[in-house]
Amino acid sequence: MGAGGRQAGSARGLTGARDVRLLALAFLAGVLAVHQLATLPPLWLPAMLLLPGLVRWPGHAIWLAAVLGAGWTIIDADKRLTARLPVAAEGETRTLTGRVASLPERDAIRTRFVLESDADPARARLAWYGEHPPLRAGDCWRVTARLSVPQGSANPGSFDYEAWLWRQHLHATGYVDSARRCDADAPWSVNRWRQAASEQLAAALDAGIGAALIRGLTLGDRSALTDADWQVLRRTGTSHLMAISGLHIGLLATLVFLALRGVLPWLPPAGMNPPVLTLAALGSGLAALGYAAFAGFALPTQRALLMVAVVLVALVLRRPVLPSRVLALAGLAVLIRDPAAVLAPGFWLSFAAVAWILYLLRGRLGSGGWRRWLWWQPALVLALTPLTLFWFGQASIVAPLANAILIPAFGVVVPAVLGAAALTLVWPGVGAPLLRLVEGALATGWQGLAWLAELPVAQVSLAPPSAWALLVAVAGLALWLAPRGIPARWLGVIGLLPLLAAPPTPAPGAFGLTVLDVGQGLSAVVRTADHTLLFDAGPRYRSGFDTGRALVLPYLKSRGIGRLDRVVISHGDIDHRGGWPAIRSAMPVGQALGAATDRPCLAGQSWRWDGVDFRMLHPATPGGEDNDGSCVLRISGAGGSVLLTGDIEASSEQALLDREAEGLAADILVVPHHGSNSSSTGAFVQAAAPAFAVVPAGWRNRWGFPDPAVVARYRQADARVLHTGRVGAVRFDLRPGEAVDVSRWRLRYRRFWHRPVCGSAGRAGSGSLSCVQPEEGR
Structure with a gap:
C-alpha cells in the first residue's frame, strides 16, 4: 500500500473512532434522559422518534443512537416494573421457591440474601432473623416470606435505597417467616464458589482489617469492612482501590500476558513454534475473566474486563486501537447489558477516571518522569472532584498523597494478595502462612492510612452541586x-x-422547616437566616442502621450546614434520640436541650434568632423522659408559626390547653406521637387549628400510624395531612407576606422506579401498579 492509501486508511480509522465516541455519548444521553422521568413513556414514542433517523441527514446517526438508547431503556424498565411486587400486594405473605443468588450477609440479628425464583417477584431481598440453618449461595429454599414493595426513605442528600434496589434487579424486599430446604440446588454457581473461597480465606486469617482487605481485593467481598473502615477510605480518597476495576484487572491481565509470552516459546514439544501472541492473549483474558467473576462482576469490573478484552483482540488481530474507542465500546456494552448502570456513582467515576487519564496523557502531563507522576495525582483527583462532590458532597484533600503512594504500591500488593490467596485455596499448608504475612503487611499499611484520615484537613464537605x-x-x-x-x-x-456556591438561606424574619423521612421516628430541621436547629435525631435500629448517620447528616451536609446552633431531643425514646450520638460526633453543636443532654427542656425557655422567636411550651417541670415529658417547641415569625410536639399524649395535651390554650395555634403542626390515637384529642386539634399537619411515621408501619380517627380530626379542622412515609421529607418555607410554600420530596424528585404515588404512577397508562395517596385521607 502506498503512502496515500496508508494516510486514507488512517483517516478513516480516526473518523470511525470519532464516530464510535459520538455514538456512545448519544446512546448514553438517551439512556440518561429516560432515567430523569417521573413516568415511563410508552414504547411507541421512541419507535416514532426513530423515523426521522431513517432518512440520511447530518447527524442522523447520532439521533438514531440517542433514540435507541432511550428505547432500550424503556424496554428494560418496563420489564422490571412488570416483575416487581405491586403496592396493592404490600404486606402479603407468599411462598416462594428459589435459590440463594447472592453471598449471604450475616450481622448480629439477621442474615440478608437474595432469593431468585421462577414466580413473581423473581428476585427478592429477604432478611432471616434469629437462629436458622446456614445459608449458602446456590442452595434451594422454599420460604414463606412477608413481602414489601421496594422502597426506602426519601430525603434530599441521602442515599437513594430504591434506586439501589432497582440497579440490583430486586423486585421486592421482605423477611422470612419459615423456610425449608428443597432438592434443586444449583449444580454450578459463581457465587457458590465465591462463598466457599471467602470462608476458606477467613478461616486462614485473623478477624482484622488485613483479612477484610484480602477478601475485598480477591473476591469483591467487602462485608467485613466496617463503617469506620469505609470512613478511612473515603477521607483519604482511596475507596476506588477496594472496587476491583481497571487497576486490578489490568494489572493481572498484563502480568499473565507477559509471563505467557515469555514462557510459551520454551515449552515442548520442540520446534512447534506455537502462536505465542494468541495463546498469551487467551490466557490473559481467561485470567481477567476469572478474577472478574470471583469479584462479582461489579460495574467497575465490567468496564475493566471489556476494555481488556478489546485490547487483547486488537493485539491478536494486530490492529491499532485507540484507547478512547475502547472506552466508548466498553461504555456501550455496559449500558446495553444494564441501562440502569447510569444510576450508580461507580459508573460515572469509573469511566470518568479513565477518560480523564486519556485526556491528561494527550495534554500537559503526557510524558516525563517522576515529576510528571507527582503532578498526575493532584490533577486526576482535581478532575474527579466535581463528580465526587455531586455524588457524595465531599472530597478528599489528602487523596493525591495517598494515591501517589498506594497506586504504585498496588503493583506489588495485588499480585502478592492474589498469589497468596490462590495458593491458600489450592494448597493451604503452603499458602496460608504466606497469606498471613501479606495480612500483616496490609494491616501495617492501614495504620498509616488511618493516621492520614484523622488529619483535620483530610476531607472537605460541600453542598452537592447541581x-x-x-x-x-x-x-x-x-x-x-x-x-x-x-x-x-x-x-x-x-x-x-x-x-x-452554598444553597440559599432564609431572609431575616423568614424561616424554613424540613420534617425528614426517617421511618418510624422524628427528625426536623429549622433554618433561619444565620442559625440552624435540629429537633430530634431519628431512630437507631438493632441491626445497627442509624438514621442520624445515614439520613440526617447527609441532609444537613446537602444544605451546606456544617454546624448546629441548637439541638432539642424531645424525650428518651430511641426513635427520637437514636441518631443523636452520630450527629454529635460528626458536627459541632452550640447547645443541646432535652433527653440525653445536660440541660432539660422547660416551659418558658425562649430565644430569638434573625427575627424568629422560639419558645418552649412543655414540660412545665423537668423530670421524666417518657412520651408525656416530651419537649414542645413553638416557632413563630412574620411568615407563620410551627408547633413541634414530640410524643406528647392526651394528658400533656390537656395540660398545654390549661396553660397555653391561646398559644397553641400554628400554621404547621408536627402531629404528636406519630398520629397515635392516644394523642391529637379533638380539643387539642381545634386549639392548634393547623393548615398543615405533618405525620412523622414510617410507611405502612406495624402500629398503623396515623390512626384513621386522628386523620379524620385534622381533616375536620381543614388541615392538609402529610405523611412522611408516603410523601418523603416535607419542606415548608415561611416568608413574611407570602403564603406558606410546601414541597414534598417524593413528588418533587419523582422517578419512575420509585414507589408509585397517586398522580405520578411509575408507568404511563399502567393499571398494574397500584399507588398510594400523597396525602392522608385524600
Missing part, C-alpha cells in the same frame, strides 16, 4: 488542564466557582 454546576466545572477543568498552546487556560478556574 447538574449544571457540574457540567460547567468539568468544562472549566478541561480548559484548565488543556495542552500548552491553548490560550487563556486560566479562565477554566472560573468554571470551578459554582462548586463553592
Whole structure:
C-alpha cells in the first residue's frame, strides 16, 4: 500500500473512532434522559422518534443512537416494573421457591440474601432473623416470606435505597417467616464458589482489617469492612482501590500476558513454534475473566474486563486501537447489558477516571518522569472532584498523597494478595502462612492510612452541586488542564466557582422547616437566616442502621450546614434520640436541650434568632423522659408559626390547653406521637387549628400510624395531612407576606422506579401498579 492509501486508511480509522465516541455519548444521553422521568413513556414514542433517523441527514446517526438508547431503556424498565411486587400486594405473605443468588450477609440479628425464583417477584431481598440453618449461595429454599414493595426513605442528600434496589434487579424486599430446604440446588454457581473461597480465606486469617482487605481485593467481598473502615477510605480518597476495576484487572491481565509470552516459546514439544501472541492473549483474558467473576462482576469490573478484552483482540488481530474507542465500546456494552448502570456513582467515576487519564496523557502531563507522576495525582483527583462532590458532597484533600503512594504500591500488593490467596485455596499448608504475612503487611499499611484520615484537613464537605454546576466545572477543568498552546487556560478556574456556591438561606424574619423521612421516628430541621436547629435525631435500629448517620447528616451536609446552633431531643425514646450520638460526633453543636443532654427542656425557655422567636411550651417541670415529658417547641415569625410536639399524649395535651390554650395555634403542626390515637384529642386539634399537619411515621408501619380517627380530626379542622412515609421529607418555607410554600420530596424528585404515588404512577397508562395517596385521607 502506498503512502496515500496508508494516510486514507488512517483517516478513516480516526473518523470511525470519532464516530464510535459520538455514538456512545448519544446512546448514553438517551439512556440518561429516560432515567430523569417521573413516568415511563410508552414504547411507541421512541419507535416514532426513530423515523426521522431513517432518512440520511447530518447527524442522523447520532439521533438514531440517542433514540435507541432511550428505547432500550424503556424496554428494560418496563420489564422490571412488570416483575416487581405491586403496592396493592404490600404486606402479603407468599411462598416462594428459589435459590440463594447472592453471598449471604450475616450481622448480629439477621442474615440478608437474595432469593431468585421462577414466580413473581423473581428476585427478592429477604432478611432471616434469629437462629436458622446456614445459608449458602446456590442452595434451594422454599420460604414463606412477608413481602414489601421496594422502597426506602426519601430525603434530599441521602442515599437513594430504591434506586439501589432497582440497579440490583430486586423486585421486592421482605423477611422470612419459615423456610425449608428443597432438592434443586444449583449444580454450578459463581457465587457458590465465591462463598466457599471467602470462608476458606477467613478461616486462614485473623478477624482484622488485613483479612477484610484480602477478601475485598480477591473476591469483591467487602462485608467485613466496617463503617469506620469505609470512613478511612473515603477521607483519604482511596475507596476506588477496594472496587476491583481497571487497576486490578489490568494489572493481572498484563502480568499473565507477559509471563505467557515469555514462557510459551520454551515449552515442548520442540520446534512447534506455537502462536505465542494468541495463546498469551487467551490466557490473559481467561485470567481477567476469572478474577472478574470471583469479584462479582461489579460495574467497575465490567468496564475493566471489556476494555481488556478489546485490547487483547486488537493485539491478536494486530490492529491499532485507540484507547478512547475502547472506552466508548466498553461504555456501550455496559449500558446495553444494564441501562440502569447510569444510576450508580461507580459508573460515572469509573469511566470518568479513565477518560480523564486519556485526556491528561494527550495534554500537559503526557510524558516525563517522576515529576510528571507527582503532578498526575493532584490533577486526576482535581478532575474527579466535581463528580465526587455531586455524588457524595465531599472530597478528599489528602487523596493525591495517598494515591501517589498506594497506586504504585498496588503493583506489588495485588499480585502478592492474589498469589497468596490462590495458593491458600489450592494448597493451604503452603499458602496460608504466606497469606498471613501479606495480612500483616496490609494491616501495617492501614495504620498509616488511618493516621492520614484523622488529619483535620483530610476531607472537605460541600453542598452537592447541581447538574449544571457540574457540567460547567468539568468544562472549566478541561480548559484548565488543556495542552500548552491553548490560550487563556486560566479562565477554566472560573468554571470551578459554582462548586463553592452554598444553597440559599432564609431572609431575616423568614424561616424554613424540613420534617425528614426517617421511618418510624422524628427528625426536623429549622433554618433561619444565620442559625440552624435540629429537633430530634431519628431512630437507631438493632441491626445497627442509624438514621442520624445515614439520613440526617447527609441532609444537613446537602444544605451546606456544617454546624448546629441548637439541638432539642424531645424525650428518651430511641426513635427520637437514636441518631443523636452520630450527629454529635460528626458536627459541632452550640447547645443541646432535652433527653440525653445536660440541660432539660422547660416551659418558658425562649430565644430569638434573625427575627424568629422560639419558645418552649412543655414540660412545665423537668423530670421524666417518657412520651408525656416530651419537649414542645413553638416557632413563630412574620411568615407563620410551627408547633413541634414530640410524643406528647392526651394528658400533656390537656395540660398545654390549661396553660397555653391561646398559644397553641400554628400554621404547621408536627402531629404528636406519630398520629397515635392516644394523642391529637379533638380539643387539642381545634386549639392548634393547623393548615398543615405533618405525620412523622414510617410507611405502612406495624402500629398503623396515623390512626384513621386522628386523620379524620385534622381533616375536620381543614388541615392538609402529610405523611412522611408516603410523601418523603416535607419542606415548608415561611416568608413574611407570602403564603406558606410546601414541597414534598417524593413528588418533587419523582422517578419512575420509585414507589408509585397517586398522580405520578411509575408507568404511563399502567393499571398494574397500584399507588398510594400523597396525602392522608385524600
